[in-house]
Amino acid sequence: MANQSPDDISLVLAGQAGQGIETIESVLVRILKHACYNVFATKEYMSRVRLGANSTEIRVSFKKRVNCYIDRIDLLVALEKVTLARLSPRIRESTIIVCETEVYAGRGIHVPVPMTTLADAAGGKILTSTVAVGLVSGLLGIERGIAEYHIKHEFADKNADIIKKNLVALKNGLDAGMALAGSGKVKFATKTDACIADDILVNGAEAIALGAIAGGCNFIGSYPMSPSTAVLSSLAEKSRIFDIIVEQAEDEIAAINMALGAWYAGGRALVTTSGGGFDLMCEGVSLAGMIESPVVIHIGQRPGPATGLPTRTEQGDLNLALHAGHGEFPRIILSPGTIDDGFFLAQKAFNLAAKYQVPVFILSDQYYVDSYYNNPPFKLEGLQIESHVVKTTRAYKRYAITPSGISPRGIPGNGDGLVLVDSDEHDEDGHITEDFAIRTMMVDKRLRKLKNMGDDAIPPRFTGTSNYKALVIGWGSTSNAIDEALSIVGDPSLGHLHLLQLYPLSPDVRKYLVQPTRLVLVEQSPSAQLAQLVKLELGIDVHRKILKYSGEPFHVEELARRIKEEVA
Amino acid sequence: MDPKAYDVAGIDNQWCPGCGNFSILKIVKQALAELDIPPDKLVFVSGIGQAAKFPHYIKCNYFNGLHGRSVPVAMAIKAVNPDLTVIAESGEGCNYGEGGNHFIHNIRRNPWLTHIVHDNMVYGLTKGQASPTSMKGMVTPVQVDGVIIEPFNPISVAIALDASFVARAYAGHQQQSVGIIKQAIQHPGYALVDILQPCPSFNKLNTFQWYNDHVYYLEKEHDARDRQQAFKRACEVEKLPLGIFYRNEKPAFHDNLRVYQHDKIPLCKRSPHDLAKLKAFIESRK
Numbered sequence: 007m008a009n010q011s012p013d014d015i016s017l018v019l020a021g022q023a024g025q026g027i028e029t030i031e032s033v034l035v036r037i038l039k040h041a042c043y044n045v046f047a048t049k050e051y052m053s054r055v056r057l058g059a060n061s062t063e064i065r066v067s068f069k070k071r072v073n074c075y076i077d078r079i080d081l082l083v084a085l086e087k088v089t090l091a092r093l094s095p096r097i098r099e100s101t102i103i104v105c106e107t108e109v110y111a112g113r114g115i116h117v118p119v120p121m122t123t124l125a126d127a128a129g130g131k132i133l134t135s136t137v138a139v140g141l142v143s144g145l146l147g148i149e150r151g152i153a154e155y156h157i158k159h160e161f162a163d164k165n166a167d168i169i170k171k172n173l174v175a176l177k178n179g180l181d182a183g184m185a186l187a188g189s190g191k192v193k194f195a196t197k198t199d200a201c202i203a204d205d206i207l208v209n210g211a212e213a214i215a216l217g218a219i220a221g222g223c224n225f226i227g228s229y230p231m232s233p234s235t236a237v238l239s240s241l242a243e244k245s246r247i248f249d250i251i252v253e254q255a256e257d258e259i260a261a262i263n264m265a266l267g268a269w270y271a272g273g274r275a276l277v278t279t280s281g282g283g284f285d286l287m288c289e290g291v292s293l294a295g296m297i298e299s300p301v302v303i304h305i306g307q308r309p310g311p312a313t314g315l316p317t318r319t320e321q322g323d324l325n326l327a328l329h330a331g332h333g334e335f336p337r338i339i340l341s342p343g344t345i346d347d348g349f350f351l352a353q354k355a356f357n358l359a360a361k362y363q364v365p366v367f368i369l370s371d372q373y374y375v376d377s378y379y380n381n382p383p384f385k386l387e388g389l390q391i392e393s394h395v396v397k398t399t400r401a402y403k404r405y406a407i408t409p410s411g412i413s414p415r416g417i418p419g420n421g422d423g424l425v426l427v428d429s430d431e432h433d434e435d436g437h438i439t440e441d442f443a444i445r446t447m448m449v450d451k452r453l454r455k456l457k458n459m460g461d462d463a464i465p466p467r468f469t470g471t472s473n474y475k476a477l478v479i480g481w482g483s484t485s486n487a488i489d490e491a492l493s494i495v496g497d498p499s500l501g502h503l504h505l506l507q508l509y510p511l512s513p514d515v516r517k518y519l520v521q522p523t524r525l526v527l528v529e530q531s532p533s534a535q536l537a538q539l540v541k542l543e544l545g546i547d548v549h550r551k552i553l554k555y556s557g558e559p560f561h562v563e564e565l566a567r568r569i570k571e572e573v574a
Numbered sequence: 575m576d577p578k579a580y581d582v583a584g585i586d587n588q589w590c591p592g593c594g595n596f597s598i599l600k601i602v603k604q605a606l607a608e609l610d611i612p613p614d615k616l617v618f619v620s621g622i623g624q625a626a627k628f629p630h631y632i633k634c635n636y637f638n639g640l641h642g643r644s645v646p647v648a649m650a651i652k653a654v655n656p657d658l659t660v661i662a663e664s665g666e667g668c669n670y671g672e673g674g675n676h677f678i679h680n681i682r683r684n685p686w687l688t689h690i691v692h693d694n695m696v697y698g699l700t701k702g703q704a705s706p707t708s709m710k711g712m713v714t715p716v717q718v719d720g721v722i723i724e725p726f727n728p729i730s731v732a733i734a735l736d737a738s739f740v741a742r743a744y745a746g747h748q749q750q751s752v753g754i755i756k757q758a759i760q761h762p763g764y765a766l767v768d769i770l771q772p773c774p775s776f777n778k779l780n781t782f783q784w785y786n787d788h789v790y791y792l793e794k795e796h797d798a799r800d801r802q803q804a805f806k807r808a809c810e811v812e813k814l815p816l817g818i819f820y821r822n823e824k825p826a827f828h829d830n831l832r833v834y835q836h837d838k839i840p841l842c843k844r845s846p847h848d849l850a851k852l853k854a855f856i857e858s859r860k
Contacts, residue, residue, distance in 0.1 A: 039860075206859040216856060222846045224833075225654060227646075247855060248847050249833045251653055256679035260646040263639065267619070267650030270637050271658070272842030275650070293640050386853045391846040417842065418617050418635035418651075419658055428630075428638040429622070437585070437630055438638075 014044075014067035015146075015194055016078050019138060020093055021085030024056045026135030029160065031062040034139050037156045038066055039207055039380050041148050042198035046072040048377040050558070053232065053316040059089040066146065068197035071205075073344070073379045074486040077561040081145070081192075083138050084109055085121070102192055104141065117192055124178040129171035136175035143176075144183020146196055153180060202380050209378035210370060210483075211236030213345045214304060216384065217352025218276050219248055222391035223302070225275035227253045227264035229283055232316045233372035234306035237278040258283040262290030266299050270427065272395060272417035274356055278304040281323055282313065288330045291365050295335025297427040298405070298413065298452065300359035300366070302352075303327075307371040309557050318557030319373035321482055321530040327367045328509055328539065334449070336362070336456045339509040340464065341369040343485025347506060348374070349384045354464070360394040362455050363415055369508065371530070373559040374483035398423025403434040407447060411454030456510060463512035470501030476524040476573040479548065481505040481536055484528050484560055491565035500573060505536065511543050519546045526550040526572045528565065575610050577603040580633045588627055590698075594745040594771025595624060598692060599631055601748055601769075602663075605755040616659045619648040621673065624699045625665035625692035642672025649685035649827065655840040656686070656828045659759065666693040666768075670706040670726050677728075681735040684763045686826040690755070691728065691766065692745075694773040695780050702776035712779055728768050730808035733801060733820045739765035740804070740820040744789050745772070746782060747816070754818065763826045770814065792817035 019034075021027045031047055038045045044067035052058035065072045077096055084090040084105040091111060097103070101114035110116045119141060125133040136157065143153040157176050161169050186192045208216065214237050218226075228238045242252045251273075255261035258279055265275035279287060284305050294301045305327060309320040327339050338358050342348040352368055359366040398416035402423025406413045413434075416425045426436025431448060433439045469489060470477075478500060480488045485504045492500055503518050505511075519525060519540065525548040527537050532555045537548040550572040554560055580603045589595045606616065618629035622641035629636035635658075639647050648662040662669075669677055669691045680689075696714070697703040703716045706726040713720050732740045739761040743751040751769065758765035770789065772782050792815045797803060804820035828834055833841055 204857075204860060206856060208856075208859050212859075216852070219847055219852055220849060224841055224844075224847070225650065227650065244855070245832065247851070249837075249841060249844060251831055251833055251841065253650075253653075255646070256675050259643065260676055260679070263643040263646040264650040266639070267637065267647035268654050270647070271617075271651040271654035272840075273650070273654035289640055290643075297637075297639075383853075383856050383859075386849050386856075389849060391849075393846070417655075419615055419655060420842075422614065424614060424633070425635045426629075427636070429640055430638065436636075438588075438627070 012195060013069045014065055014072055015080045016076055017064045017066060017142065018061055018079045018082045018093065019064070020059070020061040020082065020089035021135070022057045022089065023052060023054050023060050025085050027060045027062055030135045030139055031064065033156050033160045034142060035064060035207060035378070037139070037143055037148055037153050038064070038146070039202070039205070040152050040156065042200055042202055043068065043146070043196070044071045044199055044202060044380055046074065046377070046379040048075055048373060048559070051317050059092040061089055061093060068199060071202070071380060074490055075373070075559050075561050077563045082114070083142060085134055085138065087111065117186065119182055119186070124182060125175055128175035128178055133171060133175035136172045137179035140176040140179020141183040144180040145187050145192055146194060147187065150180060204383065205380035206383050207378055207380055208345060209236070209376060210342070210345060210348050211375040212240045213348030214342070214352045214368060214370065214375070215240035215244065217349035218302070218356065219244060219250070220349065220353040220386065220389055221356030222274045223276050223356060224249055225251045225265065225268040225273040226278065227255045227261045227268070227275065228278045229255050229258045229261050231280045231283040233308055233375050234278040234280045234283070234304060236375050237304050237306070241276070258286035259290065262287040262301070262303070265301050266290060266294060266297070269299050269301060270417065270425070272420065274360070276302045276304060278306065280306050280308050281310045281326070284323070284326065284330070292331030292333055292335070293429050294365045295331055295333060295337070295452070296429050298363040299427070300363050302355045302359050302366050302368065304368045304370065306375050307369065309555065315557040317372065319371045319483070319530060319559050320555060320557065321371055322532070322535070322555070324369065324508060324535040324539065327369055335452050336364050336459060337509065338362070338364060338366040338459060338507070339369055340367065340507050341482040341505070342374065343480070343482060343504050343506070345379065345381045346384065347485070351464070351506060353389055357392040360392055362459055363412065364455065369482060371483050395420065397421040398425065404436045405432060405434045405448065405451070407434060407451055410458055411451045460510040460513065463510055464507040465512045465514040466518065467504040467506060468501060468518060471498060474501030474521070474523060475499040476526060477501045477503050477518065478526045478528060478569060479503050479505070479536065480528040481508055484530065487560050487562050487565050488528055490562045491569055494562065494566040495569055497573070500569070508536070508539065516544050519544060524550060524573060526552060526569065528552045528560070530554050530560065575607040577607040580606060580613060582631055582633050585631055587631055589624060590775045592774040593624070594694060594773065595628065595692060597745040597748065598769055598771060599628065601745070601751045602690070602755060603632060604752045605759065608752065609756055609759060611659050615657065616661070617651055619644045619651065619660065619662045621664040621668035622699070623665040623668050625663065626668060628663050642668050643676065644668065645673060645676040645680045645689065648687045649680055649683060652685050652687050653828050653831065653841070655842045656834070657840050660687040661690060661759070662687055663690040664692070665698070666691055666695070666707050666728070667697050667705045670728055678735060681732055681737040681764055683827045684738055684824060686762050686828065687764060688755070688758045689764065689766045691768045692771055693768050694771045694777055696773050696777040698773050698776055709779065727808065727811070728766065729819055730805060732766050733805045733808050736801070736822060737766055737820065738763035738822050738824055739818070741765070741767045741818045742814065742816050743767055743769040744785060744816055745769055746785055750791070750816070757818065761821070763824060789814050789816050791815065792819065
């Protein structure tokens with residue numbers, strides 16, 4: 007076949023909502039990983055339950071791990087017409103399109119496969135998605151036993167008849183795929199990578215959920231909202247193994263207030279939400295600021311304002327997280343780029359919240375939570391769940407004035423003291439006060455925590471050589487795509503600085519930015535919010551900006567092209 | 575215990591002279607003393623308003639949070655530490671207005687907490703506007719032509735939602751109210767006590783005299799397990815019945831949680847997650 011990269015294949019599966027694209031993705035990715043191919047997968051879907059146009063991108067790599075979205079499509083398996091039309095900007099002359107004759111739209115190389123007929127022969131049209139799994143497995147030379155194992159696993163809770171029909175559909179697809187590969191009509195040179203056998207497959211949402219558990223999370227109160235719900239359901243699934251109270255709140259206001267109640271009583275609570283839901287939590291964030299309660303808030307960003315694009319991606323809520331809640335109080339904002347980041351930052355978020363008694367944000371986005379790739383298992387060695395709770399005495403004062411600004415935090419029923427917290431300005435005991443001197447002392451005490459929080463901030467991740475002539479700055483989900491784009495650009499004088507903590511900034515950020523160099527920000531928002539923050543905090547101008555706010559994630563090719571333009 | 579055990583020394587009380595809140599404070603302290611609940615095992619959760627300042631005047635742990643949000647905070651505290659006695663206490667504006675959604679859904683959850691709602695049919699802290707329970711026709715600085723919307727009936731709403739304990743008390747009746755609140759605290763689930771009180775500063779309509787003329791007790795024969803009957807009595811508005819309208823014992827929220835199915839140790843007292851178990855779980859994601 008012409009034009010196939012010897013290193014990896016970009017495979018897209020497309021269909022309407024309800025055609026089982028998500029099931030194909032999860033089964034196929036597991037099959038591919040089991041067969042020791044490196045895989046990356048991300049989905050794009052419409053905010054609807056039926057019809058529409060959904061697709062999933064699966065990269066299959068033979069040489070090294072792959073971890074981000076690309077534009078190129080080598081093989082497209084389309085279950086119907088509408089989705090194919092939507093993908094048309096990504097279809098090239100060399101794209102192989104496997105679909106029924108009537109679905110084909112005239113571009114790319116059409117390879118007709120009667121998938122519906124093969125599904126019908128196995129028991130009905132509903133099995134088309136399983137035929138597609140078989141077809142791709144056949145084309146990529148997957149062992150039949152591996153594919154069968156994962157189909158059985160996927161439908162394990164279904165009755166014997168359903169499992170049997172799916173196995174027949176798989177076989178029909180596998181045979182068709184192997185026949186195509188054998189005929190030379192479609193041929194991919196594949197190679198397995200045995201060293202990934204111990205890798206795990208975890209998406210961004212699950213990485214955050216697992217990190218939260220590693221941080222001691224034992225309570226989540228949240229209201230479902232795309233794309234943040236995956237963290238809620240992931241913790242719910244794990245609550246059967248770990249002691250976690252999972253409660254679906256009546257609204258986001260209740261969710262954050264439950265979380266604050268849980269922390270007050272000695273729990274470690276998380277809330278997960280997205281833009282609009284977070285708007286409702288803002289008063290609760292302010293309450294956390296006043297009562298100096300720890301709380302961890304995951305925001306899976308999506309394009310706004312208002313309902314915006316519910317199932318798409320954006321990085322437009324940094325300013326919201328930074329300024330949410332009336333009044334002034336310290337906060338911490340973290341943002342994961344890689345799957346590892348999601349785990350380790352979520353873990354750290356709980357300890358930071360407990361230590362500084364402040365709201366800690368984990369800012370992700372739809373692309374981040376819905377993407378996954380094979381990754382070595384997270385290393386838990388050295389991780390600790392830090393309680394930072396003290397046993398109270400009779401003389402206990404919840405808001406004792408201290409040099410660090412941190413007052414030892416007690417919980418009710420743990421010691422002889424009483425724990426008094428108040429949303430009004432309060433004295434050291436926690437009683438309402440309108441004394442101007444005490445008010446000033448309390449404001450100073452709360453804000454004093456910022457000093458240590460800044461010194462303690464997680465340093466940014468730098469890739470490149472020390473004498474870089476231009477620095478690409480990113481945060482959040484763009485991390486892997488920037489790295490791959492830079493490897494395509496191939497200019498060793500370019501560095502990549504990825505910020506893992508957005509507030510307060512680590513002192514190291516300044517060290518990298520003050521070098522005489524061209525600064526290029528990559529951000530999925532229309533107004534370069536990180537550049538605004540850097541200007542405000544460090545007085546440094548970031549002149550070059552690569553921005554995108556269509557709702558689609560950056561793809562590597564586009565980033566490589568735009569980085570080249572900005573550093574030329 | 576002596577009710578004095580709950581006194582807070584040297585506190586500057588912000589309530590107006592003659593406020594019904596003083597009687598309620600006395601009633602609640604008496605009920606707690608009779609039940610021997612030590613201050614360090616007691617948590618009051620309140621919102622915003624004059625009634626919400628209540629926990630400042632009673633010796634206990636407290637979480638004086640946001641307007642309308644006391645109940646979600648309280649239910650989470652009880653879930654994380656069921657050993658604590660948790661009382662949510664605030665006014666009717668806080669609980670039925672701003673916090674209406676939490677009122678509805680926590681009745682469904684049935685957390686073991688006592689929900690004491692000071693109901694004076696007017697807004698006090700914001701100086702005299704209508705509250706959710708204000709009577710039609712009441713003239714205020716905002717409702718200048720008188721209240722034109724129907725008053726909220728918390729008792730009938732709670733019974734409609736099959737709340738597990740629903741009562742109405744009156745601040746002017748010390749002894750009977752102590753009895754009602756004691757039963758509410760002992761009730762192992764969500765217990766609503768709507769407690770009527772005059773507001774001498776802002777409610778010139780529903781005075782001590784008005785209440786004395788408009789309240790009476792449910793008869794001894796009233797069967798609190800009969801939901802239809804309870805609902806019927808709750809709908810009486812010409813004269814307001816007092817007492818326990820409805821009781822329907824069922825498992826409390828935390829009793830139904832998986833974390834307490836095989837282990838009664840409060841979540842907050844358990845050792846942190848076992849990271850070795852987590853490691854094994856992560857490795858199962860191969």
